[in-house]
Amino acid sequence: MDMAVVELSRLQFALTAMYHFLFVPLTLGLSFLLVIMESIYVMTGKEIWRTITRFWGKLFGINFVLGVATGITMEFEFGTNWAYYSHYVGDIFGAPLAIEGLMAFFLEATFVGLMFFGWDRLSKVAHLGVTFCVALGSNLSALWILIANGWMQNPTGSAFNPETMRMEVTDFYSVLFNPVAQAKFVHTVSAGYVCASLFVLGVSALYLLRGKWTNVARRSMMVAAAFGLASSLSVVVLGDESGYALTDNQKMKLAAIEGMWHTEEAPAGLAIFGIPDRDLQETLYEIKIPYVLGLISTRSLTGEVMGINDLVLKADERIRSGLVAYDAVEKLKADRTDASAREDFEIHKRDLGYAMLLKRYVADPRQATNEQILMAAKDTIPNVPVMFWLFRMMAGLGFFFIAFFALAFYCASVCQFNKRWFLKVAVAIMPLPWIAIEGGWVLAEIGRQPWAVEGVLPTFLGASSLSLSQIWTTIIGFTLLYGTLAFIEIRLMIATIRKGPVEHHAPPADGGMQQSNAGFAPLPAE
Known part of the structure; x- marks a missing residue:
C-alpha cells in the first residue's frame, strides 16, 4: 500500500470528521437545554419561556440540518476510502451504525418536524414530549456511533474467523457494553452540554451588552449556567474514568499522553509540564504531581503504569507471537483440516494483528528480520509531543470551564449578570469548547495509531486502492462544498441571532419593557 495514499485518506477523513463534529456537540447540548426551558414553560405557563424555547430551537434547527448533511458523507467514506477496513471488520463496525440509522436517526428525524410545526397543534405536555424525543434521538445517535468508535479502541466481543478471513461478532453484549465506549459516550455528550451552555451564555451576554431582549437573555443565562456547571464537572469526572479505561x-496511548518513556515505581506521578523529546526518549523540564497518575489509572497506590520503552518490548513479543498465528492462518488456507495449525492459531490468535504490522516492511511477515520486527514494534509509538500537549490543553480548558460556570452561577444569584466584564468574557470564550472538543477527538484518534482497530488491523492495511489524484479531487470538492455550507450556516445563525426572539402576534419578550432602537438602556458599571 502506497503510504501517501494512506496518509491522504487519513487526512480526508480527519477533515470531514472534524468538520462534522463542529455541529454535533451543539446539537447534543441544545437539545436538552430546550427540554429544560420548555419544561419550565409547561410548569409555569409563562409565555416568555415559550418565546425562549422557540428562539433557541431555531438555532438548534439550523445546526441540526448541517450536522445531518455532513455526517452522511463520513459513512460513505468507509466504503470509498477504507474498503478493506469495511470488508475486514464491517460485520462488527457496521452493526452499531445501522442501528443508529434505523433507531436513533429516524426517531429524531420523525419528531423534529413535530417540534418545529406542532406548537399550535399539540398540547403543552405533548409538545414537551416531542422535544424530549428529539433530544433522546440526538443523544442515542451519539451513543451508537461511539459504541462503534469504542470498539475500534477496544475490540471486545469479536474474533478473527480463519474460515471467512474476517473479524466477526462473538458477543454483541460485550460490544454494546464495552467499557471504553461507555466512558467515551458520557464524556463526549457532557462536552456537548458544556459547548451548548457556553453558546447560550455567549449569545445572551451579547444581548445584555447591547441592552436587547434582556429578560430572555437573563433567563437563558440562568439555565445555561446551572446546566453548564453540572456538565463541566461531569466532563472532568468522566475524563478520569476514561483514563482508568486506558x-x-x-x-x-496513556504512556504517550504522559510522555512517560520509562516505567516508574508505583504509584506514578502526573506530569503537569514537560517537553517530550523523541530523540532523547525523555521528557525534559518535567514537573510532576506525585502519585496522581497511579491513582487515576490504576485506582491504587501499588498499580504500575508501564513506560513507552517497555511497551515497545511488549509489542516486539506480541509481533513474534502473532507470526505464529499468521503462519497458522496461511496453513489453514491451504488445508482447513490441519489440526496442528488450528491449535497454534487458537493459542496465538490474540496477537495476529501485530504480525500484520510487518506488512509495511515485507510482503510476507514470516520473512521479516529482527530489525524489521523492532521497527514494527516502534511503530506502535504515537506522536508523543502532540499527545502530551493536546491532553494538557484539553484538561486545562476543562478546569477553566468549571471555574467559569461557577462564576456564572454566582453572577446569576448575586448580580443578575450586570457585570460588563463578565459578559465580555462570556462572548470572548465562545470558541473554546469547540477547540477542546476537536482537540479531544484528535487525541483519541492519533493516540490509537498505528491501528485502525487497536491490536487488530493496522491503519495502512485498511485503505482503499485509490490514486493520489482521486483523493485530492475529493478533498478539494469536499472543502469547497463544506466551505459553502459553513458560510450559509454562519449567515443563518447570525441573522437569527440579530433578529432575536421575535414571534409573530406575540408580545415583546421583555414583558413590554423592550427598549427602542433609539437608545438601549446601558447596563450598570462594574
Missing part, C-alpha cells in the same frame, strides 16, 4: 486497553 490502563487496561490502550497502555501506549
Whole structure:
C-alpha cells in the first residue's frame, strides 16, 4: 500500500470528521437545554419561556440540518476510502451504525418536524414530549456511533474467523457494553452540554451588552449556567474514568499522553509540564504531581503504569507471537483440516494483528528480520509531543470551564449578570469548547495509531486502492462544498441571532419593557 495514499485518506477523513463534529456537540447540548426551558414553560405557563424555547430551537434547527448533511458523507467514506477496513471488520463496525440509522436517526428525524410545526397543534405536555424525543434521538445517535468508535479502541466481543478471513461478532453484549465506549459516550455528550451552555451564555451576554431582549437573555443565562456547571464537572469526572479505561486497553496511548518513556515505581506521578523529546526518549523540564497518575489509572497506590520503552518490548513479543498465528492462518488456507495449525492459531490468535504490522516492511511477515520486527514494534509509538500537549490543553480548558460556570452561577444569584466584564468574557470564550472538543477527538484518534482497530488491523492495511489524484479531487470538492455550507450556516445563525426572539402576534419578550432602537438602556458599571 502506497503510504501517501494512506496518509491522504487519513487526512480526508480527519477533515470531514472534524468538520462534522463542529455541529454535533451543539446539537447534543441544545437539545436538552430546550427540554429544560420548555419544561419550565409547561410548569409555569409563562409565555416568555415559550418565546425562549422557540428562539433557541431555531438555532438548534439550523445546526441540526448541517450536522445531518455532513455526517452522511463520513459513512460513505468507509466504503470509498477504507474498503478493506469495511470488508475486514464491517460485520462488527457496521452493526452499531445501522442501528443508529434505523433507531436513533429516524426517531429524531420523525419528531423534529413535530417540534418545529406542532406548537399550535399539540398540547403543552405533548409538545414537551416531542422535544424530549428529539433530544433522546440526538443523544442515542451519539451513543451508537461511539459504541462503534469504542470498539475500534477496544475490540471486545469479536474474533478473527480463519474460515471467512474476517473479524466477526462473538458477543454483541460485550460490544454494546464495552467499557471504553461507555466512558467515551458520557464524556463526549457532557462536552456537548458544556459547548451548548457556553453558546447560550455567549449569545445572551451579547444581548445584555447591547441592552436587547434582556429578560430572555437573563433567563437563558440562568439555565445555561446551572446546566453548564453540572456538565463541566461531569466532563472532568468522566475524563478520569476514561483514563482508568486506558490502563487496561490502550497502555501506549496513556504512556504517550504522559510522555512517560520509562516505567516508574508505583504509584506514578502526573506530569503537569514537560517537553517530550523523541530523540532523547525523555521528557525534559518535567514537573510532576506525585502519585496522581497511579491513582487515576490504576485506582491504587501499588498499580504500575508501564513506560513507552517497555511497551515497545511488549509489542516486539506480541509481533513474534502473532507470526505464529499468521503462519497458522496461511496453513489453514491451504488445508482447513490441519489440526496442528488450528491449535497454534487458537493459542496465538490474540496477537495476529501485530504480525500484520510487518506488512509495511515485507510482503510476507514470516520473512521479516529482527530489525524489521523492532521497527514494527516502534511503530506502535504515537506522536508523543502532540499527545502530551493536546491532553494538557484539553484538561486545562476543562478546569477553566468549571471555574467559569461557577462564576456564572454566582453572577446569576448575586448580580443578575450586570457585570460588563463578565459578559465580555462570556462572548470572548465562545470558541473554546469547540477547540477542546476537536482537540479531544484528535487525541483519541492519533493516540490509537498505528491501528485502525487497536491490536487488530493496522491503519495502512485498511485503505482503499485509490490514486493520489482521486483523493485530492475529493478533498478539494469536499472543502469547497463544506466551505459553502459553513458560510450559509454562519449567515443563518447570525441573522437569527440579530433578529432575536421575535414571534409573530406575540408580545415583546421583555414583558413590554423592550427598549427602542433609539437608545438601549446601558447596563450598570462594574
